[in-house]
Ligand SMILES: Nc1nc2c(ncn2[C@@H]2O[C@H](COP(=O)(O)OP(=O)(O)OP(=O)(O)O)[C@@H](O)[C@H]2O)c(=O)[nH]1
């Protein structure tokens with residue numbers, strides 16, 4: 172069968188226990204019909220199809236198991252993943268400090284050119300905040316990684332974060348492809364790095380309409 | 382305005398007397414939802430409308446197979462899973478054919494398929510032995 176997409180990116184959610192990785196992937200839901208069955212089994216991964224500048228991109232997004240620690244996550248775990256969301260909880264100082272350990276772990280175990288992004292989750296809980304947005308931004312600058320604060324609860328910036336990470340992976344791949352075989356003269360498929368962000372479709376929005 | 386149909390009313394007359402020879406009967410192959418053995422329409426979640434499969438990407442198979450109920454009775458016995466027999470599935474050979482779908486953790490040799498947007502499910506199952514997925518016609522809508 173003919174391939175029905177242009178790109179397939181495997182993404183991983185990483186971070187301390189309780190920061191909200193599963194909540195980012197799993198809908199924040201009080202719907203009675205899921206609580207009993209699906210949520211007791213838990214979600215392994217999701218496949219999402221998005222449109223990035225006219226290309227059909229499939230995202231396979233993996234949650235990581237609750238009790239995993241960076242000490243126990245090794246090469247096998249990262250195999251094949253092209254993008255990693257590093258998640259901390261803005262109400263939990265320790266989870267923020269551990270981002271450095273997670274980054275070190277990724278550097279030791281994941282492929283060198285994996286794209287990364289830092290998410291400061293639970294930004295809806297302002298009263299309980301322990302980590303300011305500025306500190307998150309500083310850390311991101313230090314490691315030259317993109318950063319955004321999110322709320323899985325209010326589905327704030329979650330969609331934006333996945334689009335951003337996917338866009339960066341795509342740009343990197345296209346750069347590589349171009350380097351290995353320079354584009355034809357037509358120029359029709361040139362990448363415009365400064366293409367303005369197009370408004371994403373309803374992907375990952377928790378209250379998408381028909 | 383597109384019109385979506387819920388296939389609770391879905392019924393394919395399986396003409397048992399004719400299934401002895403292995404050729405598919407016109408009834409199997411050509412229905413309101415199936416054309417040339419494939420899903421004629423887009424497949425969406427019946428609760429939120431999230432697109433699960435593009436049209437003509439999955440093969441219809443007239444198999445009967447049990448799936449856990451989407452709404453489990455709160456008064457059921459502890460550890461019990463209520464199931465129902467469903468007739469008619471779409472066979473998806475490669476998981477990347479799906480537009481949007483979620484996979485649960487493993488239960489026996491299956492992972493259940495759920496809506497990627499609202500997590501409603503199971504809408505089908507993924508068989509870990511064959512790596513093929515199956516979506517129940519009666520758990521989705523056709524648009
Ligand atoms: N207020 C608020 N609570 C959140 C948010 N995200 C997650 N939570 C809550 O934080 C708790 C932990 O969330 P999980 O998604 O289970 O965290 P996790 O990272 O998957 O944890 P492990 O599986 O143990 O690694 C849950 O009670 C969630 O309801 C958020 O954005 N805002």
Ligand SMILES: [Mg+2]
Nearest residue numbers: 192193236237
């Ligand atoms: Mg979790």
Ligand SMILES: [Zn+2]
Nearest residue numbers: 426429496499
């Ligand atoms: Zn849905």
